[in-house]
Amino acid sequence: MRALMRLAMRSSAGVVVCAIAGGALSQESRVQLVDGPGKDKASQCAACHSLDYIQMNAGFLDKAGWTASINKMINAFGAPIPKEDIDVIATYLAEHYGKGASK
Numbered sequence: 279m280r281a282l283m284r285l286a287m288r289s290s291a292g293v294v295v296c297a298i299a300g301g302a303l304s305q306e307s308r309v310q311l312v313d314g315p316g317k318d319k320a321s322q323c324a325a326c327h328s329l330d331y332i333q334m335n336a337g338f339l340d341k342a343g344w345t346a347s348i349n350k351m352i353n354a355f356g357a358p359i360p361k362e363d364i365d366v367i368a369t370y371l372a373e374h375y376g377k378g379a380s381k
Contacts, residue, residue, distance in 0.1 A: 309333060316370025319363045326357055332375055341372035 309329035311317050323329060339347065345368040351357035352364075359367070373379060 312374040314370060314374055316366045319366045320370045322359055322363070322367070323351075323357075326351070326355065332371065336375035336379070337377060339371070339375075340377045341368050344368040344371040344376065 309332070311320060311329060311332070320332070321329075323332065335347070345364060348357075348359065348364050348367055352359050352361075
């Protein structure tokens with residue numbers, strides 16, 4: 279009986295923690311990528327990570343840098359991005375989130 283009570287208390291605490299964390303996360307704004315050719319392909323990045331990473335790197339990478347980053351995601355982390363999409367995504371990111379891109 280005591281074991282059951284302890285389990286119930288732990289479960290209740292877990293639910294409370296999850297509810298609090300869920301409330302904090304629900305207040306975060308969702309990143310919206312800039313419209314343009316290649317946006318649909320660049321949205322594939324969200325399959326593995328938040329699109330916040332794109333905004334965090336905005337202004338630092340040129341097309342070569344974005345291409346290298348995409349290739350790293352594919353080769354090192356197994357990102358499910360078709361090879362034929364690499365140039366489209368890198369071009370989109372360089373135009374909208376690259377060095378010297380207008381914000």
